[in-house]
Amino acid sequence: MKIGVPKEIKTNENRIALVPAGAEQLVASGHSVLVEVGAGLGSGFSDEMYTSVGARIAPDAATVWRDSEMIMKVKEPIETEWKHIRRGQVVFTYFHFAADERLTRAHMDTGGICIAYETVELPTRELPLLTPMSEVAGRMAVQEGAKYLEKLYGGRGVLLGGVPGVAPAKVVILGGGIVGINAAKMAAGMGAKVTILDLSLERLRYLSDVMPANVVLIHSNRHNILAEVEKADLVVGAVLIPGAKAPKLIRRDDLSRMQPGSVIVDVAIDQGGCVETMKPTTHENPTYVVDGVIHYGVANMPGGVPRTSTLALTNATLPYAMQLANKGWKKALRDNPALLKGLNMAEGKVTYAAVAEAFGLPFSEPARFLD
Numbered sequence: 001m002k003i004g005v006p007k008e009i010k011t012n013e014n015r016i017a018l019v020p021a022g023a024e025q026l027v028a029s030g031h032s033v034l035v036e037v038g039a040g041l042g043s044g045f046s047d048e049m050y051t052s053v054g055a056r057i058a059p060d061a062a063t064v065w066r067d068s069e070m071i072m073k074v075k076e077p078i079e080t081e082w083k084h085i086r087r088g089q090v091v092f093t094y095f096h097f098a099a100d101e102r103l104t105r106a107h108m109d110t111g112g113i114c115i116a117y118e119t120v121e122l123p124t125r126e127l128p129l130l131t132p133m134s135e136v137a138g139r140m141a142v143q144e145g146a147k148y149l150e151k152l153y154g155g156r157g158v159l160l161g162g163v164p165g166v167a168p169a170k171v172v173i174l175g176g177g178i179v180g181i182n183a184a185k186m187a188a189g190m191g192a193k194v195t196i197l198d199l200s201l202e203r204l205r206y207l208s209d210v211m212p213a214n215v216v217l218i219h220s221n222r223h224n225i226l227a228e229v230e231k232a233d234l235v236v237g238a239v240l241i242p243g244a245k246a247p248k249l250i251r252r253d254d255l256s257r258m259q260p261g262s263v264i265v266d267v268a269i270d271q272g273g274c275v276e277t278m279k280p281t282t283h284e285n286p287t288y289v290v291d292g293v294i295h296y297g298v299a300n301m302p303g304g305v306p307r308t309s310t311l312a313l314t315n316a317t318l319p320y321a322m323q324l325a326n327k328g329w330k331k332a333l334r335d336n337p338a339l340l341k342g343l344n345m346a347e348g349k350v351t352y353a354a355v356a357e358a359f360g361l362p363f364s365e366p367a368r369f370l371d
Contacts, residue, residue, distance in 0.1 A: 001031045001032075001069050001070055001324075002032050002067060002068050002069045003032065003033050003034070003068060003321075004033075004034045004035075004058075004067065004070070005023075005033065005035045005036065005039055005064065005072050006036045006061045006071065007036040007039035007061060008042075009078065009080070010078055010303075011283070012283035012284055012300070012303055012304070013042075013075055013300050014042025014303055015042070015074040015309050016040045016043050016045065016074065016306075017072035017073050017074050017092075017314070018072050018318075020040075020049040020050050020052070020053050021053075022314050022318045023035070023053050026322065026325060028054075031325045032056070033055040034057075034058050034063070034064050034068060035047070036060065036061050036063075036064045037057050037060070042306050043306045043309075043310040044306075044307050045310075061081070061084070065084035065085070065089075069090065070089070070090040070092060070321075070324060070329070071089065072092050072093070072317075072321060073092070073094075074093060074303075074310075074313065075093065075300055076093060076100075076103060077091065077093070077107075079106070082106045082110060085107070086111070087111030088111065088112070088347070089112050090112070090113045091112050091113065091114050092115045092117070092317075092321060093116070093117060094116065094118055094270075095118070096118060096271055097116070097344055097345070097352070097358075098244050098245045098271060098272070098355050098358040099245060099271050101358070101359045104350070104361070105359075107345055108349070108361075110348075111348045113345070113347075114345035115339070115342045115344070116243070116342050116343075116352070117129035117130060117317060118243065118270075119243040119352060120338055120342035121338055121341040121342075122338045128316055128338070129316050129342075130242075131316065132309075132316050133302045133312070133313060134179045135178060135179075135182050135312070136301070136308060136309050137179055137267045137301045138179040138181065138182025138183040138186070138236075138238065139185070139186045140302065140304065141179070141236045141238075141265040141301070142183050142190070142234070143186065144286070145160075145171070145236065145263045145296070146190065148263045148287060148296060149234060149261075149263055154261065154289065155261050155294060156259060156260070156261035156262060157261070160187065160191065160233075161190045161192060162191060162192075167193070168193050169193070169234060170192070170193045170195070170231055170232050171183075171193070171195070171235075172197070172229055172232040173187075173194065173235075173238055174197055174225065174236065174237050174249055174274060175196075175198060175239040176196045176217075176238075177198075177203075177240055179236075180236070180238035181211075184207075187234075188211065188212050188214050191214070192214070193216075194216065195216045195218055195228050195232075196215060196216070197218050197220035197225060197228065198220050199219070220249075225250070229250060229254065229257070229258055230258055231259075232262055233262055234262065234263045234264075235250070235265070236264075237249070237250075237264065237265065237267055237269075237275055237278070238267050238268065239268045239274040240268065240271065241271070243352050243354040243355060244271070244354035244357070244358065245271055245272040245354075246268040246273055248274060249275070250276065252277050252290075252291075255277065255290060255292070255293050256291055258291075260292035260293075261292065261294070263294045263296065264293060264294070264295055264296065265296040266278040266296070269299050273297065275295070277295060278295055278297045280297050280298075280299040281297040281299070282299075283300075283304050320336075323336060323339065333366070334370050340366055340367070343366040346364075346366065350362065350363055351363070351364050351366040
């Protein structure tokens with residue numbers, strides 16, 4: 001198979017979808033790999049590192065898209081890339097369609113085969129290609145939140161861990177999944193007083209066994225959310241409904257109950273965000289203020305630490321990319337039910353129920369495209 005890796009062009013996105021070691025494995029299996037010039041530099045991988053393992057370097061993105069049967073990316077194709085996608089071409093990346101109707105309809109128009117990292121799902125309900133970036137984003141959420149609590153950035157001027165004689169900051173985490181547990185580890189390790197809210201009693205019981213004593217676990221409901229966020233210095237939105245739009249757990253009117261200079265980091269922004277007033281931001285302009293509360297909505301948080309993120313992501317995605325390349329997308333999806341759940345769109349039809357539901361679009365069973 002001809003596999004293409006274009007340079008990521010979303011603002012401040014320095015990750016790449018394939019590291020040289022992965023390119024080497026694909027080439028060794030008989031595939032050709034075409035990497036856009038300079039695509040790996042942001043993550044510390046030179047063009048020479050790719051050519052030394054048998055990949056070829058393309059002079060521009062148009063060449064990569066034109067000459068490839070499967071495109072590997074990190075982030076969803078943005079508008080300038082849509083024209084390159086052709087009918088039947090496989091695009092393997094994060095899409096987060098349910099958060100963006102225009103993106104969804106544009107990809108329907110291309111007729112491409114859209115396989116989304118974020119909805120590949122194991123029988124255990126684990127999301128193996130979302131997990132590594134959720135781990136990074138959860139840890140970064142606390143790192144960034146701690147920074148924006150500093151007075152210099154408009155925050156309350158609170159040190160997350162406090163000092164002897166001064167109480168630590170209060171960190172509230174909405175959701176106890178992969179993002180939430182990693183955010184809690186970081187915040188608790190820094191000495192903060194941490195509260196995790198989650199709907200699942202089973203998950204809360206598990207967290208009670210693994211979290212340190214400075215983490216409090218509370219069942220998530222409207223009353224408890226309000227009671228916790230109004231005392232919070234830092235709120236981390238860590239809600240995930242796989243492939244679907246995130247619920248709005250903090251409403252506009254709720255901000256008036258929060259402390260001036262407190263910070264919200266909404267990791268759920270890729271799926272529309274769990275805060276009504278949150279909008280996507282960039283690493284260049286990461287925050288804005290609404291009703292005295294600092295909002296951080298960077299939609300590609302792991303892109304801020306591209307070396308770590310690229311290595312973590314490609315460790316997870318390469319085995320699936322190998323299956324797609326070795327078998328072709330139809331047989332790979334037939335043979336692997338987890339990968340089949342990653343099929344969000346095929347030949348202009350929406351094949352993931354939560355995406356269809358988000359925009360009132362017809363849903364097509366993915367299996368019908370595999371004959």
